[in-house]
Amino acid sequence: xxxxxxxTAISLALREAGREVLCLDCDQPxxxxxxxxxxxRQSTLDRLAVSGPRWWTEQHSQACQDxxxxxxxxxxxxxxQERIVSDYQPRLRPGLWCVECAQLLSLAGAESxxxxxxxxxxxxxxxxxxxxxxxxxxxVVAAGFFSDALLAASHLPTLGIQPLPGSGLLAQASRPLLxxxxxxxxxxxxxxxxxxxxxxxVGNRVRVGDTxxxxxxxxxxVLRQLLEQAGGQGPIVKRWGIRPALVQLCVxxxxxxxxxxxxxxxxxxxxxxxxxxxxxxxxxx
Numbered sequence: 001x002x003x004x005x006x007x008t009a010i011s012l013a014l015r016e017a018g019r020e021v022l023c024l025d026c027d028q029p030x031x032x033x034x035x036x037x038x039x040x041r042q043s044t045l046d047r048l049a050v051s052g053p054r055w056w057t058e059q060h061s062q063a064c065q066d067x068x069x070x071x072x073x074x075x076x077x078x079x080x081q082e083r084i085v086s087d088y089q090p091r092l093r094p095g096l097w098c099v100e101c102a103q104l105l106s107l108a109g110a111e112s113x114x115x116x117x118x119x120x121x122x123x124x125x126x127x128x129x130x131x132x133x134x135x136x137x138x139x140v141v142a143a144g145f146f147s148d149a150l151l152a153a154s155h156l157p158t159l160g161i162q163p164l165p166g167s168g169l170l171a172q173a174s175r176p177l178l179x180x181x182x183x184x185x186x187x188x189x190x191x192x193x194x195x196x197x198x199x200x201x202v203g204n205r206v207r208v209g210d211t212x213x214x215x216x217x218x219x220x221x222v223l224r225q226l227l228e229q230a231g232g233q234g235p236i237v238k239r240w241g242i243r244p245a246l247v248q249l250c251v252x253x254x255x256x257x258x259x260x261x262x263x264x265x266x267x268x269x270x271x272x273x274x275x276x277x278x279x280x281x282x283x284x285x
Contacts, residue, residue, distance in 0.1 A: 001025075001127075001150070002142035003110035004033030005101075006261055009067060009272035010142055010279050011108045017280050022136070024129065026114035032144055032241035033105060033268060035168060037199050037207055039180065040068060040270040042095035048271065053248045060274030067273030068097050071104040098200070099269060115143075118154040118258070125258065138257040138283050142275075145244040147262045157254050164243040164265055167216075168209030169223050171232030176200055183226045187218055196223055198230035206232045207239070243268070251278040259283060 001007070003025035011023040045061040113129040118139060120126070127134040141147050148158040181198040194210060196219075201207040208227045210219060227236065246263030249271060254260050259282050261275050 001115050001140065002144060002147075003105065003108040004031060004142070004144055005036070005105070005268045005272040006144070006264060006275050007110070007140075007142040008105055008108035009276040010140055010261065011110075013273070013276035013280050014140075014283070017284070019283075022134065023108050023110040024113035024115060024127075024134075025108075025110040026130075027112065028114070028146060030145070030240070030242045032166065032243040033101070035166065035209075035239040035241035036101055036269060037168065037197070037201075037209060038099040038101040038104075038269060039199060040097040040099065042097075044267050044270045045274075048249075048267075048274070053250070055251070055278055056249070056274060060277055063273040063277045064270060067276075068099060068269075071107070072097070072099050101269070104269075115150060116153065118150070118156065120255065138259075140259045140261060140279055140283075142261045144262060144264070144268075145242040147244065147260060151254070151260065156258070159246060159250055159260060159262060161262055162245040164245040165240065166209060166243055167223075167238065167240040168207050169220075169227050169232075170201060170205050170207050170237040170239060171227055172234045173200065173204055173206040174231040174233050176204075177206065177230060181226070181230050183222070183229075185222050194219075196226050198226050198232075206230045208232075209239075249275065251275050251282070253282055257283070 001024050003023055007023060011021050014021045045064055048056050049058060049061055113131055115127055115129050117128045118125055125136045125139045127136055141150060143150060145161055145163055148161045151158045177200050183196045184193050186193055196208055196210040198206055198208045208223045243265050244262045245265045250263045251261040259279050261279055264271055
């Protein structure tokens with residue numbers, strides 16, 4: 001359940017392991033992955049190796065790096081860019097990857113389906129959707145922030161996921177950015193310094209974004225100014241999503257043949273393949 005970055009990586013990893021996989025996604029407003037900026041820092045994986053969940057190892061970090069580079073190559077191939085994939089340098093600068101998010105998400109081959117409830121029946125899982133029931137031997141809930149609501153409706157243990165809202169503005173780019181453009185700012189009456197970032201986006205566009213706070217209107221003005229500074233022009237489109245925040249990444253069995261994977265927060269794309277490797281291991285036990 002879920003075709004965001006984690007759901008995509010999990011679906012692909014399970015198919016590669018020889019499983020027959022049905023990926024369901026309801027395209028619900030507020031999903032974080034479609035609104036993400038697609039920049040990944042190597043330091044994220046290095047930090048996880050030191051202070052991540054107990055199951056995270058160097059093998060999980062390597063799986064993430066392989067997935068990102070493969071995903072970018074697939075993205076460029078599908079976009080029909082006139083460049084040789086093998087010569088494509090996937091890094092904007094050392095330690096920073098840039099990924100074509102829209103292309104990577106399309107690789108899950110998800111079918112439309114809003115899951116209402118899960119119920120164990122005779123060694124299988126009965127998956128109730130608004131379109132009708134589905135029977136599965138094993139189930140993975142990778143629905144980001146929405147995972148807890150589904151678990152609660154199914155009378156299963158929840159994770160305590162906290163919402164971390166994010167928003168961005170998109171506009172056509174008058175020129176490509178050679179590297180991300182950042183702007184430090186403060187909201188009225190707040191002593192904290194915030195940072196907004198402008199980045200290249202698919203479709204010859206530029207995107208700016210930051211984590212939203214109660215003073216959204218004031219923040220939007222800051223983002224619009226940065227968008228203009230980065231060369232954005234024409235109509236502005238707002239993109240938003242709710243990221244799943246947990247103290248640690250969670251990829252665990254909560255019932256027989258049922259795995260819940262969530263908590264990527266700002267690192268969903270960076271950690272997707274590591275989470276997928278963990279899911280395959282858990283469902284193979």
